[in-house]
Amino acid sequence: MLQNLNMEVFYLYPPQRVWQVLTNRQALAVWLMENDFEPRLGHKFRFVHSTLPGLEGNIDCEVIELDEPRRLAFTWQDSMMCQPSIVTWTIQPVVGGTKLLLEHKGLIQKAIKLNEPIQLSQPWQGKFLHESKAATQTLAPNNRSSVFSSIPVGRYKVLDSIVLSSFLNGGWDYRLNEKLPQILIKYCTI
Known part of the structure; x- marks a missing residue:
């Protein structure tokens, strides 16, 4: 089963500033989740999702594409997923600001x-x-x-993975339209 999310958001800021909120560990922690992200191809990092009590909130990721300041892609795999999904950010300069495109492909296991x-010896x-x-x-x-x-x-x-489902069903919308604009104002300097 394949579930995709495609979003497009406009920000009144230049592409380099939007790139900063996508690739700065401290900014990501404020608008998305705590993390140990580094903008480096092949870097393995972890998001810590703490909004669902009682669930292991780690999301293991790896940077698989990096084209500053145009494109960033990483894998996304929480503890309920057999295969990772893919998060891809594309930044496009437009008149008056930046268009940010998000594609999140959610691969769900069989x-x-x-x-x-x-086989009881298989992991559950x-x-x-x-x-x-x-x-x-x-x-x-x-x-x-x-x-x-x-x-x-x-x-x-x-x-479905509860964490992945929460992001594909409104979580990304909230973060991109409510939280990220606040961080663009507060945490980035050009």
């Missing part, structure tokens, strides 16, 4: 089927399932065990 053998990361609305049938009890007799068999899909 689900396991309950009617297939499950990314194996959380919920029943789809498709028709299901129930496993018939057998003589060996009735533990699984009430588990429906049918089509299942993976629960």
